[in-house]
Amino acid sequence: MSSDLPELEFNLDEAFLRMDEAIGETIARLPDFPGFYERRTLQLKCAEEGRESYEISYTLPEATIGSELVTMDYFEVLKEHWPAIGYEIHAERKYPDGNPKALEATRSDGVNVWYSNMLGQIVIHAQVACVRAEGSPVCGPPLGGVLPENDNHKHCQLVTPEETESADAIAPFKDGQAMLRPFEQPGREPEGFDGQL
Numbered sequence: 001m002s003s004d005l006p007e008l009e010f011n012l013d014e015a016f017l018r019m020d021e022a023i024g025e026t027i028a029r030l031p032d033f034p035g036f037y038e039r040r041t042l043q044l045k046c047a048e049e050g051r052e053s054y055e056i057s058y059t060l061p062e063a064t065i066g067s068e069l070v071t072m073d074y075f076e077v078l079k080e081h082w083p084a085i086g087y088e089i090h091a092e093r094k095y096p097d098g099n100p101k102a103l104e105a106t107r108s109d110g111v112n113v114w115y116s117n118m119l120g121q122i123v124i125h126a127q128v129a130c131v132r133a134e135g136s137p138v139c140g141p142p143l144g145g146v147l148p149e150n151d152n153h154k155h156c157q158l159v160t161p162e163e164t165e166s167a168d169a170i171a172p173f174k175d176g177q178a179m180l181r182p183f184e185q186p187g188r189e190p191e192g193f194d195g196q197l
Contacts, residue, residue, distance in 0.1 A: 013135025019126035036144025
């Protein structure tokens, strides 16, 4: 096994649940959060045999495009919120005019999260880098109010809390603001992400 790859404490069966949990933690303190429009999953390539990398992306509704709340204020909120809950911010990018472009952080379990301003439209991503391809990939209901027709979860089996022994593992934010419903990026790796965490 390559020493360059992280030995994460989880494998594929928990990857999507942990990514959604990280996004739920990310949006938990965003004021006047508008919910999500779409969720998408994406499989990325790993050089190491027997490992797989996945990403979940959530996009905010079209009505929020260009709003100062999501393109400016939320960046400032996350700069304080992420470190407060133990995330390490490791990248910040700006457009030539100085406006925020992306903010990226990593959780202690290795889940990478980034908040991205794509020319005024906001996408929140979470990614796990090259987890062991063991287990069955499952994902819980989407966050942020995403409707079933806008939930592209082709890389994981959708389960509800009733189908699992532990509802908390699937929907840890069911009683809070983050239990809203989400989007798929074309095949690519995030800016500044080298395939390893």
